[in-house]
Amino acid sequence: MLYPEPSTLALNEQTLREQICDVGRRIYARGFAAGNDGNISHRLGPDRVLCTPTLVSKGAMRPDDLCIVDMEGRQLAGTLKRTSEIMLHLEVLRADASVQSVVHCHPPHATAFGVAHEPIPSCILPEVEIFLGVVPQAEYQTPGGRDFAATVRPFLGRANTVVLSNHGTVSWGPTLEQAYWNTEILDAYCRILILARLLGRVERIPDEKVLELLKLREKFGAPADPRLVEGAPMRVNETFGRPPE
Ligand SMILES: [Zn+2]
Numbered sequence: 001m002l003y004p005e006p007s008t009l010a011l012n013e014q015t016l017r018e019q020i021c022d023v024g025r026r027i028y029a030r031g032f033a034a035g036n037d038g039n040i041s042h043r044l045g046p047d048r049v050l051c052t053p054t055l056v057s058k059g060a061m062r063p064d065d066l067c068i069v070d071m072e073g074r075q076l077a078g079t080l081k082r083t084s085e086i087m088l089h090l091e092v093l094r095a096d097a098s099v100q101s102v103v104h105c106h107p108p109h110a111t112a113f114g115v116a117h118e119p120i121p122s123c124i125l126p127e128v129e130i131f132l133g134v135v136p137q138a139e140y141q142t143p144g145g146r147d148f149a150a151t152v153r154p155f156l157g158r159a160n161t162v163v164l165s166n167h168g169t170v171s172w173g174p175t176l177e178q179a180y181w182n183t184e185i186l187d188a189y190c191r192i193l194i195l196a197r198l199l200g201r202v203e204r205i206p207d208e209k210v211l212e213l214l215k216l217r218e219k220f221g222a223p224a225d226p227r228l229v230e231g232a233p234m235r236v237n238e239t240f241g242r243p244p245e
Pocket of ligand 1: 037038085104105106143167168
């Protein structure tokens with residue numbers, strides 16, 4: 001099955017428009033999007049995607065401000081112009097039919113890791129291991145075009161949240177709420193990492209306990225962590241927060 005049955009989509013377009021505006025207000029209130037930064041999208045059907053407009057604060061959108069585009073980014077509906085970063089969203093939506101929603105913004109703590117080119121360390125907080133897994137960092141590219149969108153391609157199907165170097169974050173999920181939560185979880189994590197490093201050291205959860213966490217993912221209906229099925233390295237950026245020898 002390529003796309004969920006209409007009954008499982010559950011939400012009608014008007015409800016989705018209101019939910020996108022609500023997530024926009026939360027993104028803005030948390031300082032994840034200054035000025036008119038950030039964009040949000042949700043799949044309406046096989047070739048229809050609801051998305052936020054360009055040059056509008058995510059804290060002040062009305063349901064009628066949103067746009068509808070096709071999977072090539074051509075605008076189908078809406079009086080305002082669609083976000084200039086729509087290609088990033090479409091890259092994610094095209095790759096996985098189970099993904100319904102994509103959130104892109106510039107949360108300061110996670111973006112700080114993207115500016116420092118510091119890989120997000122793993123095996124430190126249980127919720128991050130369960131809900132995000134390893135968070136990769138995409139290479140920098142000028143925002144907006146297809147080359148920019150392609151920077152996340154190596155991670156599609158293997159992650160649900162990516163740090164964009166010198167730019168921000170993008171996260172996705174089977175619902176709008178989950179796509180947004182992934183961003184919120186990552187930024188809270190990065191804030192804690194920065195604070196813990198100020199305290200002087202960052203300790204890891206032992207590997208066998210991390211394995212228990214990865215197995216918990218199944219209970220939440222999440223795909224298996226690549227570290228379980230592909231034997232990818234459990235620990236990323238192990239030296240982060242380690243006191244100098
Ligand atoms: Zn951006």
